[in-house]
């Protein structure tokens with residue numbers, strides 16, 4: 001970043017109603033939430049807020065994994081799952097003015113730690129209903145395969161999605177490391193999920209080249225791509241994404257934290273825009289990468305040199321690329337429009 005954010009645009013972004021499409025359940029646990037979980041389960045993680053904030057401060061990718069796994073280990077009961085989900089929803093709605101979110105959940109990591117999928121599903125659903133009533137936030141789920149756990153995790157995640165399905169489950173994803181985890185091995189899982197009406201939204205091209213994104217599109221039937229950062233290296237791929245209306249879920253600070261991109265100045269978001277690819281702006285694992293969704297919009301606005309109207313169009317693109325119910329899309333689209341118009345007046 002070469003310039004300070006424009007204060008007017010910062011305020012505009014803070015008040016802008018938003019949809020978020022790429023944000024992880026456990027990765028959204030803030031120090032405040034983790035402190036509550038650590039009080040329930042003393043030992044491994046400090047429950048003192050100051051010590052926790054220090055533990056959370058992003059140092060490098062290895063430390064991020066350590067923080068992430070320590071939070072996974074604090075989620076031991078269905079009550080923990082419900083607390084995490086509800087409190088994440090509170091922070092999205094009250095801190096970032098998010099009105100609709102597709103939260104990527106990894107039920108496999110909780111089930112192998114002893115929470116039955118029935119109880120897990122009930123817990124996130126209860127949190128979803130309460131969050132909608134209390135904060136007006138509409139939540140939907142994407143279940144993702146933790147790629148590093150291979151085919152057994154994929155089999156299990158597919159069975160949770162199909163045999164324990166709720167109406168709020170909209171997508172099927174694939175996360176974890178990309179290196180050494182070829183996308184095509186999960187073809188049958190994505191085929192089955194898509195046949196059941198779930199949307200295909202794998203991560204691809206974050207830390208591997210454009211061929212992984214081609215695999216995601218051609219083999220896994222990807223309808224949106226998580227990150228897709230290296231698409232910028234392949235003009236044919238960019239043209240394909242643009243022609244087929246396959247949006248990218250862009251998470252700038254995450255890309256810097258994981259070193260997928262060296263600096264923000266060289267982030268390929270401009271190349272995506274220039275190629276006509278739909279860009280959505282997202283936060284990925286915000287507290288763990290020291291960011292917020294508002295901050296990610298500020299970064300995108302800076303890189304793309306957007307004014308308020310351009311930022312509102314970005315917010316609108318996320319609504320259009322979402323799998324929200326039609327009524328939610330229409331209402332949120334209108335809300336964004338009204339907000340932008342009122343700010344112009």
Ligand SMILES: [Zn+2]
Nearest residue numbers: 175203226284
């Ligand atoms: Zn992600």
